[in-house]
Amino acid sequence: MQQKGEAMTYLNLNQLSQKLGGRSRSSLYRDVEAGRIPEPIRLGGRPYWIESQVDDALIGQSQAA
Known part of the structure; x- marks a missing residue:
């Protein structure tokens, strides 16, 4: 989870x-x-994923398994 003041990584x-x-x-x-x-966001027409959201999704899956 991203901390306040921490820069987002795309x-x-x-x-x-x-x-992955x-x-x-x-497959992605x-x-x-x-x-x-998570769904990608579009910047300049290209897809980008917020790394912290991807990490959170992967952690959630591993905990559910």
Whole structure:
């Protein structure tokens, strides 16, 4: 969870793929559709994910398993 005053880190598609073990673009969007990772935000027409939200989603999944 992000602390107050901490800068947000945005991940582009390639960075997110690396963070999640090299998952393909289509697999990442299936994860979004299934609610496993958050929806990207669009900046300049490109998708970016807020890293702290991705981390929170992954932690939530590991706790539920």
